[in-house]
Amino acid sequence: MPSAATWASPTRYSTQCPPGTRSPATSSCPDTLPPGNTGTRSRCSGRPTSASTSTSCLTAVSATAHVRSYDMGRQCHGHAVKSGLAEHHYVCNALLHMYCQCAHVEDAVKVFESVSGFNAFAFNSMINRFLDKGMFDCSVSVVRSMVGEVEQWDHVPYVAVLGHCASTKELLLGRQVHAQALKRRLELSVYVGSALVDMYGKCECACDAHSAFEVLPEKNVVSWTAVMTAYTQNELFEEALQFFLDLKMEGVQPNEFTYAVALNSCAGLAALKNGNALSASAMKTGHWGALSVCNALINMYAKSGSINDAWRVFLSMPWRDVVSWNSIIIGYAHHGLAREAMSVFHDMLFAEEAPSYVTFVGVLSACAQLGLVDEGLYYLNTMMKEMGIKPGREHYTCMVGLLCRDGRLDEAEHFILSNYIGTDVVAWKSLLGSCQVYKNYGLGHRVAEQILQLKPNDVGTYVMLSNMYAKANRWDGVVKVRKLMRERGVRKEPGVSWIQVGSEVHVFTSDDKNHQWINQITRKLRELIDQIKVIGYVPNFAVVLHDVEDEQKEEHLMYHSEKMALAFGLIHSPEGATIRIMKNLRICDDCHVAMKLISLVTRRRIVVRDTVRFHCIEDGVCSCDDHW
Ligand SMILES: [Zn+2]
């Protein structure tokens, strides 16, 4: 070990370094190269030094990397420069690793750029570090120099370059690397194969991911998890869960990441029962407490409408990361539980967890639900100025929702136009929805026209427009909208709702009179509608776009998929049980009103997940407060 004196500040060496050598005078890393040497890469020399000196230097640098002490690491670097070890192959690798571990990537870059002849592992660690930090430009340049400098490519560089292609979604480069790997028969290595699966998955090519997986002669838990992840990322949740079953059939033991992916697939399907079964299985196999599993459980419960279970998992976690906090905040916000979302956000700040981009989406959406305009603006400012997070469309859309919620519709329009989100259909639709709520039909028409210019086939907008005309008793307008739809060939995507009863998922399509249970469902629906008419239900014909008589319109409304699913759920579930329905479109006005009244007469809690949010309907009130 070096003596105590050599541990002093690197500036001590400035006077001692002989002229012409790299002086660590201003920085311990070689950014102060002597004239004539600046910027050129010298080769890792491995120049003869005493073995014990290089070993002790190596040990010292590794030790500082281990404890992540940047200051001590810099001192070691200074010592290495002084004793001529700074270009030694192993010392360079250790220095790179140390600077990366201490989160001083810029110093690592200086070491990396000043010396050449690194091995594949060094390239690998640089690429991974850049990818972790989202510094894709830097990883590209490392990939380029790796292609030029590393002669012997085994699986390590392939994994690194494929990781880069996955993160930057560079499918073309990824395919080229795949072709290279094929020539060397390396695609059959489980490491390269899994990296290929991951790359194709992230580049939205689930089929190619599957092919890369299929050819693997030996599939381990990593490759199985990679293919499941590829499918989940491409929203092929059922297939991903099928892989999970296959893996178990093959006798492969799932690890915590496999469970996490499977649970995220359940979240995508809102398949609470399968999620519960996975949770039990993870518990049995001792994976339940893992951070990734707990985060996935929160996500699964939050997306399946069981926010209380999500909260229970959150509370039980021994430690949490930013993903855990974000999942629960967003979960509460989607459930219309904005106060809870804000309270968790304050707990997060108290726990000194740094909020991220996603956190603020949840916070701003909670502020919007609570109508907290000033707070919303305050957090948007804090995010930009104090946290240095660049706001994205999601944040701006929340701000539009916030202004709308407060009835400041003109301001919202101005906000959209002045923040360069004028082409964002979601923001305009949020404003259009509020124009309906606040009966500002003049602005509503303008906004609808704006949306139809951007997206001429947006059925929802035609429905809202027709709705606004109907509410203003402008039936000529309603006729005009229908005509426009016919002319433009706009067809309403059929509404599909699904509900899980027992272990089976039952799917209902609007107006589907051939459903196996149609007689039973019709009887139940008629009975329910008679009951709610007594307490004030009036069918909302404005949402019916068909040109038919009122009587037929009423029938169209009755057979909306979510009403059919609800009737089926009421028949086939025990008294008092919560009904959970998923829908492919936004729930319509008529179903929303009807469900609120049905929750009163049946004393049931009804949870509907539509494309926008959750509607937790109980005792005649919806958690969305009629804004969605
Ligand atoms: Zn409906």
Ligand SMILES: [Zn+2]
């Ligand atoms: Zn609602």
